[in-house]
Structure formats: C-alpha cells, structure tokens
Amino acid sequence: MSKQDLAPAASAGCCAPVAAAPLDEERATGLAAVFKALGDPVRLRLLSMIAAREVCVCELTPAFDLSQPTISHHLKLLRQAGLIDCERRGTWVYYWALPDALDRLVGFLTAARADA
C-alpha cells in the first residue's frame, strides 16, 4: 500500500487540503538545528537578553552562575545557528540578534498551529 497518499481528503472538503507540505527531510534538518540551539535554558536567556538590545559579553557573563568559557561556548552555538551575530569593538565584543532566524521558526510553528 502506498503511503504517498496519506491524505484521504475525507471530510475536509472545501478548503485546506493537506495544509502544509509535510516538511521534507532537508528543511526539517535545518529547522531542527535552530530549535536545538534554543533547547537550553542558558541559551534561551542569553538570546532574550541579546534580543532586547545589543549587549557586550562583559554584561552577559556575570548574569549566570557559569564560567566564562561556558558562556562563550553557548554564544558560539547561538551564532552558528544563525540566531545572533557579533563584532569586536576595541577591547569588547558586542552581540545582537538576527530576527530572520526567529521568523523562520515562527513560520513553521504557526503553520503547524494552523493545521491543528
């Protein structure tokens, strides 16, 4: 039996036949990488602080009970996920948020939300 045609298009009737495409494997991998970056309380708090306004690392590190290398590691993961970016200005390094990555996540979630 072919499971290609999962959608019975039963009583759905008029509108919304198979609302969102079932999320192909490639797109799922890309999205999952970003979600995984948010799957840690420390990184979530870091992102929320950075999204509020551009922040220097020297303000972020003392806000946690973690070592400086650990905070630096989490910032690197957020950056690799495309959620933030940084720049060195003299002695200090400043981080800011990249809204596009958040937009992609919201797009997926609202599509799933709409289906449900």
Next chain:
Amino acid sequence: MSKQDLAPAASAGCCAPVAAAPLDEERATGLAAVFKALGDPVRLRLLSMIAAREVCVCELTPAFDLSQPTISHHLKLLRQAGLIDCERRGTWVYYWALPDALDRLVGFLTAARADA
C-alpha cells in the same frame, strides 16, 4: 507598552530600553524543554504530520527509515513536552497535536523578535 525599568546599573545611556523582562530562569527552563523536543529532524517531521491531522502510529512508523521502537521513543518525547497527546482505540494508537504548546513558543519568539 509599559517598559519596566529593570536596567542594570550600567550606563545604558538616555532611555534604558530593556523591553521584555529578561526571561526568568524558571520560565527559560520550561520553554527550553519544549524547544529541545523540537530540536530533532525526526520529531519535527513527526509533529508536522500529526499537526496536519490526527494520525495512527501505523502511518507514522513506515514514513521513516528508523526502527519502530525509535519512532515510539520520539513520540514519547513529544508527548512529554506537551506538544502532542494520544489515545488507544482498539488495536491502534492515535496521536494529535496540542496547539497550546506551540502558542507558548510563538509567544516567546515574537516577543524576542519584537525587541530585535
């Protein structure tokens, strides 16, 4: 539009924005647990299939190149995250999505997005 002044004693300059509260540790832990559940391509695809419509496990398992216990394990994690729920009906088990969890994630993301 009330901006609570949680500003750090830093010399933030004139206005000291700090829009949303910086996401307390407890809420960050709860949200991160849900984001972590989405941090895997298999679970993301499972959720998108389940969100489209209520689905029987017997339709989900053959859609992946993974063993049946592995799919069952991923479904359990999604359920523990509050993203889906299930019910046994005779021989088969059916899963459906819980939109509230998605709403919470969208709420966090759009708040962060607004700040940035």
Next chain:
DNA sequence: AGCTTGTATCGAAGTTTGTCGATGCAAGCT
C-alpha cells in the same frame, strides 16, 4: 617592551541523547 583585562579556543570529565534488538503488554483473531 612588559603587564593587565576581555574573550575565544583547547582538551577532558561526566551526563544526556539517538538508535537498535529483544522483550512485554494489549487487543483482535481463529
């Protein structure tokens, strides 16, 4: 040139995660 401070990178240790085969349980059969 040295010294000091801010940040990133480098191993390493301990924990968690993804996956599997084997097994167990539930429900519908004959």
Next chain:
DNA sequence: AGCTTGCATCGACAAACTTCGATACAAGCT
C-alpha cells in the same frame, strides 16, 4: 485457549552535549 499484530518498554552502546580549568589571542595600558 492459542496465535498474530500493533505499540511500548528495557538494556545497551556510540555519539553528542554541557561544563570546567588551562591556555591562547587581542587590545589597551604603563
């Protein structure tokens, strides 16, 4: 009762993750 099918749980293993101290790099000092 037995047999078969659908799904969950168990135990194990390799891979990945989080965290740390030690170290290296970068920039502004004296």
